[in-house]
Amino acid sequence: STHYEQQGVDIFWRELKSLLRSFAYAFRGVRIISLERNSTVHVAVAVFVLLEAILFRISALEWLFVVMSIALVLGFEIFNSCVERIASWSPGESEQMVATLGKGVAEQRDQEIGLVKDAAAAGVLFSSVAAGGVGVTLFFSRLLEKLF
Numbered sequence: 001s002t003h004y005e006q007q008g009v010d011i012f013w014r015e016l017k018s019l020l021r022s023f024a025y026a027f028r029g030v031r032i033i034s035l036e037r038n039s040t041v042h043v044a045v046a047v048f049v050l051l052e053a054i055l056f057r058i059s060a061l062e063w064l065f066v067v068m069s070i071a072l073v074l075g076f077e078i079f080n081s082c083v084e085r086i087a088s089w090s091p092g093e094s095e096q097m098v099a100t101l102g103k104g105v106a107e108q109r110d111q112e113i114g115l116v117k118d119a120a121a122a123g124v125l126f127s128s129v130a131a132g133g134v135g136v137t138l139f140f141s142r143l144l145e146k147l148f
Contacts, residue, residue, distance in 0.1 A: 032081050039077045042128070046070045049135055056142045065138065069131035076120075076127045083120040087113045 033039040053066050 029078070032078055033074065036077070036081045038124070039074070039081065042073050042077055046074065049139075052139055052143075056139065058138060062138050065134050069127075069134045072127045073124070073131050076124045080120040080124045084117055087117050 033043060049066060049070065053063065058066065
């Protein structure tokens with residue numbers, strides 16, 4: 001830090017700028033949600049749940065569960081989208097890969113990539129089921145009261 005002080009660099013402002021740049025990149029990455037069908041479905045469900053939460057005037061603790069559930073599902077969706085996009089870069093059984101690695105190795109690699117993609121999708125599934133459980137627990141009885 002003395003090196004930067006001698007050069008007249010304010011470390012606080014340098015680090016703050018770097019942090020703000022990181023946030024800007026992260027917010028820019030959120031756009032991936034609009035590019036994936038399942039992500040847009042999850043966003044639509046999240047909006048519906050938020051409207052329901054407002055309608056039923058849920059408690060602060062219930063808001064915590066709702067917001068955390070939505071964040072968990074959307075976070076896993078973003079992660080899953082990233083995994084799928086990176087996996088799609090792999091050449092698969094292209095002639096070059098087969099020539100370089102051999103057909104058996106190329107097939108094994110494709111199977112591993114498929115397993116990774118399936119595992120990322122399973123993360124989304126588990127988070128969605130858990131969020132659905134939170135939604136049913138919080139809203140089902142209230143919805144029945146309003147209907148009957």
